[in-house]
Amino acid sequence: MAVIELQDVSKLYGFGDATTLALDEVSLKIEKGEFVAVMGPSGCGKSTLMNLIGLLDRPTHGTYSLNGRRVDRLRSNQAAKLRRDTLGFIFQSFNLLPRLTVLENVALPLSYTGMGTVKRQKIASNILERVGMQNREYFLPGQLSGGQVQCAAIARALVNNPSLLVADEPTGNLDSNGSLLVMELLSELHKVGNTIIFVTHNPELTRYATRVIYMHDGAIIQDEQTEIGKVAKTARKQMYNVSRSSEEDDLAGVSTLMKALPSKPSVRTKAKSRKRASSKKPKATQKRAKS
Amino acid sequence: MTFMLNKNIGMALHTMRSSRARSFLTMLGVIIAVAAVTSVVSIGNGIKSAVTEQTNQYSKNVLTIRPAQIGGTESSLATLTEANATASLTTKDVNTISKVPSVVDSVPLTIVAGSAQGDSSFNGVVFAVGGELSTVVNQELAFGAFFSSTDSNNLAVLGATAADKMFDQRVPLGRSFTIRGQQFIVSGVLDKFASTPFTGSTNFNNAIFVPNAAVRSLAPNGAPVYEVLAKVDSDHSLTDADAAVAKALAKKHGGQHDFAVLTPAELAQATTSAFDLLTQLIVAAAIITLLVSGVGIMNVMLVSVTERIHEIGIRKAVGATNRQILNQFITEAAVLCVVGSILGAIFAFFVCLFLRIFTSLAPIYDWRAAGVACLAACGFGILFGALPALKAARKDPIAALRNE
Numbered sequence: 001m002a003v004i005e006l007q008d009v010s011k012l013y014g015f016g017d018a019t020t021l022a023l024d025e026v027s028l029k030i031e032k033g034e035f036v037a038v039m040g041p042s043g044c045g046k047s048t049l050m051n052l053i054g055l056l057d058r059p060t061h062g063t064y065s066l067n068g069r070r071v072d073r074l075r076s077n078q079a080a081k082l083r084r085d086t087l088g089f090i091f092q093s094f095n096l097l098p099r100l101t102v103l104e105n106v107a108l109p110l111s112y113t114g115m116g117t118v119k120r121q122k123i124a125s126n127i128l129e130r131v132g133m134q135n136r137e138y139f140l141p142g143q144l145s146g147g148q149v150q151c152a153a154i155a156r157a158l159v160n161n162p163s164l165l166v167a168d169e170p171t172g173n174l175d176s177n178g179s180l181l182v183m184e185l186l187s188e189l190h191k192v193g194n195t196i197i198f199v200t201h202n203p204e205l206t207r208y209a210t211r212v213i214y215m216h217d218g219a220i221i222q223d224e225q226t227e228i229g230k231v232a233k234t235a236r237k238q239m240y241n242v243s244r245s246s247e248e249d250d251l252a253g254v255s256t257l258m259k260a261l262p263s264k265p266s267v268r269t270k271a272k273s274r275k276r277a278s279s280k281k282p283k284a285t286q287k288r289a290k291s
Numbered sequence: 292m293t294f295m296l297n298k299n300i301g302m303a304l305h306t307m308r309s310s311r312a313r314s315f316l317t318m319l320g321v322i323i324a325v326a327a328v329t330s331v332v333s334i335g336n337g338i339k340s341a342v343t344e345q346t347n348q349y350s351k352n353v354l355t356i357r358p359a360q361i362g363g364t365e366s367s368l369a370t371l372t373e374a375n376a377t378a379s380l381t382t383k384d385v386n387t388i389s390k391v392p393s394v395v396d397s398v399p400l401t402i403v404a405g406s407a408q409g410d411s412s413f414n415g416v417v418f419a420v421g422g423e424l425s426t427v428v429n430q431e432l433a434f435g436a437f438f439s440s441t442d443s444n445n446l447a448v449l450g451a452t453a454a455d456k457m458f459d460q461r462v463p464l465g466r467s468f469t470i471r472g473q474q475f476i477v478s479g480v481l482d483k484f485a486s487t488p489f490t491g492s493t494n495f496n497n498a499i500f501v502p503n504a505a506v507r508s509l510a511p512n513g514a515p516v517y518e519v520l521a522k523v524d525s526d527h528s529l530t531d532a533d534a535a536v537a538k539a540l541a542k543k544h545g546g547q548h549d550f551a552v553l554t555p556a557e558l559a560q561a562t563t564s565a566f567d568l569l570t571q572l573i574v575a576a577a578i579i580t581l582l583v584s585g586v587g588i589m590n591v592m593l594v595s596v597t598e599r600i601h602e603i604g605i606r607k608a609v610g611a612t613n614r615q616i617l618n619q620f621i622t623e624a625a626v627l628c629v630v631g632s633i634l635g636a637i638f639a640f641f642v643c644l645f646l647r648i649f650t651s652l653a654p655i656y657d658w659r660a661a662g663v664a665c666l667a668a669c670g671f672g673i674l675f676g677a678l679p680a681l682k683a684a685r686k687d688p689i690a691a692l693r694n695e
Contacts (some may be wrong), residue, residue, distance in 0.1 A: 044358060056688045077612045084610020095605045095692065099305065109609040111298055156609065 003195045004030040007225045009062035009072075011048050011218075022048040025062065025216040028138040032163075035228075036197040037206050039235060040215035043158060046199045047168050049215070053197065054166040055079045067163055084112050088157025090167035090198075094149045096141040096156070102128065103137040106156045113160075114145065120215050127155045131185055147178030154185055158194075167198035171205065183208050204237035228280045299622035306595070306623060307630070317591040318631030320584025320674070325635025325664040328575040330642045330658035335570040337643075337653040339563045345484070346555040352529065353427060354536055355553045356388060356519040358378065378514040379549040387543050387605045388519055391535045393527035402517045403509045407499055409457030409468035415450070415497040417470055419506045425481075427522045428495070435479030437500075444504045447475040451483040452496040467522065471509055475501060529554045533648045578667070584631075585671035592624050592679035603683050604691025617684035618678075624676020625669055632665035 011023040023045045030036055031228040038046050040177040052064065055071060058079075064072040071082060083089070096105045103124050110120035128134050131151045141149050150170060157165055167186065171179035179202070187208045190196050198209075206212050212232040226232040307314040358379040369630065382399060389397045401419040406412055422439040425448075425659065438446040447468075454477070458466055467476050484495045506514050523532040537552045544550070553561075596603070603616060611619075639661060643654040 048641075050688055054608075056692075077614070080607060080612040081608055083608065089608055091608075095601075095608065097602060099309065099588060108606070112606075112610045112612070112615055118299075160610075 001030045001032075002065070003032050003034075003067060004197075005065040006052075006059075007063045007065075009052065009059045009064060011045070011052060011057070012060045015278040021218050023052070023059070026218070026220055027062075027211070028136065028220065030164075030195065030197060032195050033190075033193055034195055034197075035187075035208060035210045036064065037209035037232070038197065038199045038215060039201070039203070039206070039212060042160045044215040046215055048218075050166050050168040050199055053164075054087055054237075055083050056089070056166075057153070068168045080112075084109055085160055088154075088160065088162040088164050088165045088207040090150070090153055090157050090165065090170045092169035094141070094146075094151055094173070094199040095152045096149060098141055100151045102133065102138060102144070102155075104151060105141065106159055108156065109160050124155070124159055127159050129154070130158070131155045145178065146174045147181040150174060150178065150182045151185060154189075155180065158189070165194055165198075167194045167196065169201070171200065171202065176199050179205070204232055206235045292509060299619050300626060302350045302554050302619060303623040303626035307626065308360040311493060313583070313591060314627060317588055318634065320587045321628055321631030321668045322581040322633060322635040324577050324584055325632045325661070325668055326619055326639040327580060327637035328574055328659040328664040329636055330334060330654070331570055331573040331577065332656040333639065333643045334646065334652055335566050336655040337647075338656050339559075340655055341653060342559045342562045346559045347364045347567055351429065351555060352523045352525060353429075353555065354394075354521040354529065354533055355555075355558055356384075356521060356536065356540070357517075357551050357553065358516070358549065379544070380519060382516070384516070384540060384543065384550075386606045387535055387539050388521050391521075391532070391539050393524050393532040393535055394521045395524050396423050396427050397519055397521040398427050399503070399519045400424075400471045400517045401503070401506055401514045403470070403501070403506060403514050405471045405509065407457060407468050407470050409463070409466065410459050411457060411459070413453060413499075415453045415456075417499045417501060417509075418517070419509070420500050421503055423502065424520070427518050427520050429693045430484065430495075431482045432479045434462050435477070438478050440502070440504075442478075442502065445473070445475050445504060446478040446510070448479040448481060448500040448502075449477055450494075450498045452494075453499055467691050468494055470499070473505070473506075473508055475499075492537075494643055498631065507609040543602055552563055577664075581664075581668055581671050584668070586677035588624055588627055588672055589675040589678055591627075592620060592676050593682070595623070596679045596683040599683075600686060603686050604688050604694065607686070607688035608692060613684040616686075617680045620680030620683045623674050624672045624680070627676075628669045628672025632668040633669070636661040636665060640642065 006026055006028040007111070008025045008027055009023055010021065010025050013020045013022055024051065026045075028049075038049065040046050052059055055074070057067075058074075059072050062072065064069060066086065068211065071079070074082065096102075097108070100108070103121055104168070106128055107120040107124035110123060112216075115123075123136060125134065128137055131150050131154055133155060136144060136148060136152070141152065144152070150173075154165075154170075157167075165186070166260070170182050170186070174182060183205055186196055186198065190210075198205075203250075206226060207229055209226055210228060212224045212226055212235060213220055214224075214234065222234060224234055239287055241242070304516075318632075326429070339428075380399075385397060385399045388394060398421045403419055405417055406414045407417065422437050422442070425437040430446070433451065435448070437448055449463070454463055457463070457468060463477050463480070465476060467474050469475070481495065481500075500515040501509070521536060525531055533552050533554055537548070540550055540552070541548055606616060606619075640656055643656045646652045646654050
């Protein structure tokens with residue numbers, strides 16, 4: 001059974017003329033134990049996808065199953081409980097509470113389960129030991145380096161023993177040493193069986209992944225299985241020019257609706273103009289032949 | 292649940308510590324309101340207790356007969372003026388009262404208008420009384436002796452305060468003073484009465500007592516009888532004596548009950564009920580202050596929620612439900628109120644202590660009133676804290692996380 005199964009998931013923001021299509025009929029299946037990297041230019045919908053997978057947001061259309069259970073129409077409280085029990089979210093900006101110690105921050109998700117202070121702090125301490133942060137338990141986030149703070153954030157994401165770790169640019173705010181620390185940690189977690197999906201702009205980090213997904217304009221344009229230790233083949237290529245829409249795609253779905261919007265200068269328009277030009281060409285040559 | 296409450300209280304105290312000045316200013320309204328309610332009720336209690344003590348001291352077994360229906364439970368503070376206005380009691384009535392079998396002794400108190408001129412001028416109440424007053428009201432003299440009916444008409448006995456104000460010396464026995472040009476000689480000074488301000492009874496400490504016979508020269512046109520004090524035999528019950536006196540007087544007044552016969556309890560009740568009313572009015576004002584402080588708390592909590600949107604986003608992202616966020620912010624509002632209430636109750640305690648030491652008011656600290664005020668403050672806090680808490684709970688996690 002797939003951990004994540006997205007079927008034709010779309011996400012629209014705004015109303016009327018101001019509507020923005022953030023995700024365009026995305027379908028995705030992630031199996032247990034996969035280490036998935038999501039790449040793509042800014043604004044392509046990576047974070048929206050992470051938010052949907054992390055149950056921080058709901059899709060406008062389509063279905064989303066987490067561990068075989070439909071979760072796309074959950075009420076906010078049910079989603080909160082699932083976030084607490086099944087998911088671990090790692091943010092680019094760490095998002096630790098500055099007034100709490102590292103230990104208290106890591107134990108925070110457990111506090112919402114009603115667990116006693118001693119028990120939850122013991123669990124949090126064990127997790128911090130796993131991520132190599134036990135000697136920083138009583139530090140405030142402001143007293144740590146970026147890499148260490150992100151390690152603490154990873155510990156917080158792990159504290160409920162989640163079935164899926166979702167990381168939205170976990171190395172985005174870190175220097176190379178910090179990035180290495182965080183990615184090695186995520187890699188260790190993957191080795192012990194965790195399912196991880198992370199967003200990155202750095203092609204080098206695809207070395208850690210078993211699968212790389214490329215996104216553009218709210219759609220998945222390529223899905224590549226890779227070998228751990230090697231950079232994905234297409235990771236360094238310029239992916240923006242790849243046509244993502246065919247005539248069949250245009251027949252139905254949200255893409256058709258969005259075509260009418262003037263703010264959508266798409267690959268599709270260019271393709272059509274090219275097509276029009278090529279269909280005119282033979283006529284011209286015919287005329288020349290007649291004359 | 293208990294654990295979550297502990298955690299929320301811990302968080303709330305942490306928030307309070309991190310913005311001490313703002314928290315204190317928010318609590319100030321609650322502190323003032325709780326202190327006001329508690330102090331006023333305590334002062335009221337002190338006065339009620341003093342009135343009871345006063346009644347027990349000098350009007351035990353004494354019936355007070357006043358003109359018209361003025362001394363009852365409905366009116367109390369205006370007794371003197373109404374007595375003068377109606378003046379339905381005469382010296383004949385005093386004889387009637389003294390003939391009632393259960394009455395051992397009776398003494399009329401007649402008011403004579405005029406100020407006294409001793410070493411310094413004094414504007415107290417001048418009562419023309421019989422020599423029996425001292426025994427009727429069961430009050431000893433500090434110095435000298437009370438005049439009797441056989442003594443000269445120009446003797447006078449002073450209340451303790453009157454003696455202090457009129458003469459420079461501590462024991463003014465034998466000193467003379469004038470009222471309406473007539474000279475009187477001080478024959479005695481009464482011991483200090485357990486007096487309380489604002490009571491229905493006249494403060495005898497401020498009074499000058501002259502013999503009944505002096506009325507004729509001081510007020511040739513006659514003076515109104517303010518009240519008649521009748522001492523009841525200890526073998527008879529006060530209620531029976533009350534009925535007997537009322538019956539005898541009504542017979543003489545042609546069946547008209549244009550007088551009031553008051554037992555000590557009724558006399559005290561007149562005062563205490565007036566105080567209850569006054570206390571209720573002030574407590575009502577204090578409740579309005581509590582409401583206003585509740586609005587202050589709501590305002591501060593709204594600011595707090597706006598400042599901490601990002602924190603709310605993080606908490607929601609790691610699994611906090613709407614209810615848990617709601618509880619957290621309601622707890623914060625409640626903690627502000629509880630701490631404010633406790634400080635208010637402590638402040639009221641010191642106000643009472645200050646009044647007890649430096650004034651004649653002797654407040655009795657009312658723990659029950661403090662408790663009720665604290666509970667009310669917490670109730671308002673939770674009520675007014677609910678709106679900002681609801682606003683926090685309904686935040687969308689994504690939007691909240693974006694808010695830095």
